[in-house]
Amino acid sequence: MKTIELLAPARDISVAIAAINCGADAVYIGAQRFGARKGASNTLQDIEKLVLYAHKFHARVYATVNTILFDSELKAARDLIVDLYNIGIDAIIFQDMAILEMDLPPVPLHASTQCDNYDIEKIKFLDKIGISRIVLARELSLEEIKMIRQEVSCELECFVHGSLCVSLSGRCYMSASLGGRSANRGECAQVCRKSYVLTDAKGKVISDGKHILSLKDMDRSDYLPELIESGITSFKIEGRLKDKAYVKNIVSYYRRKIDDFLAGNCDFVRSSSGKSYISFTPDPERTFNRGFTDYLLKGYREKLLSPLTPKSQGKYIGKIIAVESKRFSTENVELLNNGDGLLIISKDGIVSGLRVNKIEDGYVYPFNFIPLSKGDLVYRNSDIVFEKDLLIDEEERLIDVSMEFKDVDSGFELSVADCDKNTVTVHENLPKILSQKDISETINLIKTQLSKTGNSIFKAESISVVLSNSFFLRLSIINNMRRKALEELEAMRIQNYKREVQGPLNGAVVYPYKEIDYRWNVSNKMAENFYRKHGVEYIKPAFEIKSSGDENLMTSRMCLRYENDLCKRINSGAVFADPFILFDGINYFTVSFDCDRCLMIIKKRE
Known part of the structure; x- marks a missing residue:
């Protein structure tokens, strides 16, 4: 029988244990250094305690060592991996190929999505050299995943829920370019959540002041059976910076979804033991979200952006039906509670927020009354009762x-x-x-x-x-x-409890490309040696080592033409002048489109 794994994020040991109690088959967590979320580091002592707890349920713990490394850090990175192995970690999630050149204990190696696992040739290479698991790029469609499954024999992991990066993972240099905070070093400044002005080459305004690089959140819960049948064995929830309440809610939700599938499919079993007992009803819309998308799983068939605000949108309540002095009424007002936080979207797309003081006689009395109009949309992005339920629940x-x-x-x-x-x-x-x-x-x-x-x-x-x-x-x-x-x-x-063992890597496999550039993120001599050993002849250093100023700062499957109804495949009458120009108030960027490969490229404009 094939095992199915629900993989949860953990900011710290408290969140990790809550995730396991709510049904996670595995958790991934960062150590003190070299994790792609610099704000989510943990001591070896805490990780060891977590490992001991997880293994009681035969749940696994994966450690993230998934930043690119500089030469001065190689020894420390190796020592950390050895220490993690010695305390019982089940796998290392890595990005830098230098790790594959290190003398390591037989800890399973999982290729992070930061390895640019969007390129089928890279994926096949990683499989051939013996990597235990590959974390697939979020942008891959169901058909592409099926094709990859036919080409490789290693385990495949994919994201099913959480925040989305607008750029292909491992290929975003925007944050590093603007402020020196490299996403590949775990320091992303979230520049994709800023507001921008978008014009065409002639200055025609396409979008003014919206968050046009800020994607909705992923939710693929309705597609789990299809993903399982396509060959995915591990389902990953994003969110190593999320709080315990969020993780408890989302893990519990996906646990139920996966268990429903397993109950009717005897060929599959979950990868850990035990039943979870919670006192709340999980609902992803009632904790942080920017609205949801399946994100290209079945093609580009919906808008991907959350352009009005990068903050939590929450759950839709209804439209405002009456506005009076210091109070208003909305559809489904009975769903609201004193203390709830509301997000209001006007007919003009203006976003504002307020907090409920009291609900009385079918009216909402906010603490801070703001101008409102009949027909404005009301979302609840802080659900006081649900948050309390999550807080007091002893899962x-x-x-x-x-x-x-x-x-x-x-x-x-x-x-x-x-x-x-x-x-x-x-x-x-x-x-x-x-x-x-x-x-x-x-x-x-x-x-x-x-x-x-x-x-x-x-x-x-x-x-x-x-x-x-x-x-x-x-x-x-x-x-x-x-x-x-x-x-x-x-x-x-x-x-x-038996840990999996990483087999020897095959050093004789020839890399599919003879020349590689900054997009391969080669930031140290050991990574360079890895590629040369596998036949690469010409290697340019990582963006973080040397920048020419002409690099693609973002490469994205999100398309600003499509999002603004200007894609000529669906609107043959669209009129605009290429390239598009992005402006953040200080910097200008050019936006070009590779329509044959359905990719959008953003570069700095000097």
Whole structure:
């Protein structure tokens, strides 16, 4: 049977444990350095604690070492990977090819989406040299994923939810160009979320002051069966900077979606153990989102941008139906609560925000009344009740066990077995003293005590008690037997957990390109040696090492022609002069279009 993995982000150990409790089969987390989210670093001590907790459920922990490296950092990066392996990490997510030249322990290597896993030839090469898993580019369509699956044998992972980068991953240099904060170094300044003016070459204004590089968030929850059938085995949620409430909500939502699929498909199983118990109903629209898109999964068939605001849009409530002095009424006003945060979009596309002071007689009384009009759209982007539900929810994850209690010649015996075929048996050598109670009463008493699994990670799914007679047993004896058995079973689960092993890499595979430039992000001698060993003859350094000023700062599948109804494939009468010009108030950029490959290129204009 094929295993299916739900992979969750973790800003820190607290978020990671919450994700596991809510049903994540694996989490990915950053260490102190070299992670693509500089604001989400963790100590080795915390990661070790996380590994121990995760492995109880046979869940995995992946560490991100996915920035490009400078020569002075190579030793520190290798030492970090060795340390991570020694504390039990299950895989390293990498970007820099220097890591493939290092003398490392056999930790599985996952090629980050930052490796530009949009190029089929690069993907095939990584597979041929023996990489364990490839994280596919978000821009790939379902048909492209199916084609890749036919070409490679390694595991394939894809993103299914979260924030989207407008540029192909690993090929965005805009932040580095404008302020020296390199996305490939984990320092992205989110310049794609700024507002811009867009004109054509003759100065005709196409868009003025909107966030025209800011994409909606990804949501592919309706396409999980198709993605599974196309060969994806790991489903990744973006969000290593997101808070615990967000991660709990989204993980729980996808856990239910995947479990629904698994329930009707016996050829697939989840990759970890246990059931999650939560007290809230997950809903992605009720935590941070900019609106949703499946992002090109079935082609470019919808608008991808969230141009009015880069902030959370939240859940649509309805239209304003009446405005009075200091109060207004909206459709579905009964859905709102005191303290909710609202986002209002006017008919002119002006975005404003307010917070609800009270709801009374079908009207909203905001703390800060602002000009509103009938017909304005109302979204709730801070759901006070849902946020409270997430905060107070004590999510837990439990592994079903079967228990069998019986009397033997020397006393009493308790056997406990879990779903992964781990079994422990504990004995209590005691004289068997007959009890005056009816045997059925004794059996019920024993079952009651055995079912009290307390703070363990286990839940008694079935309990069998077989006695030859009614015996007197102190409750403390039954409790001690149960406690000892569960402690031994938990230790056995950790002991029997097997980490995957990275096989040797094939150094004889020829790289598909003889010449590579800044887009390959070669920032150190070891990465250069890697490419030369595989037949590359001409290598230009990374943008962060040397910039010519003429690089493509962004390469995107999002198309500003399409987003503004100017794509000539769907609007043959569109009139404009190339190239388009972007202006952020200080800098000018040229925007050109490669329509044959459906790519948009942004460059700095001097």
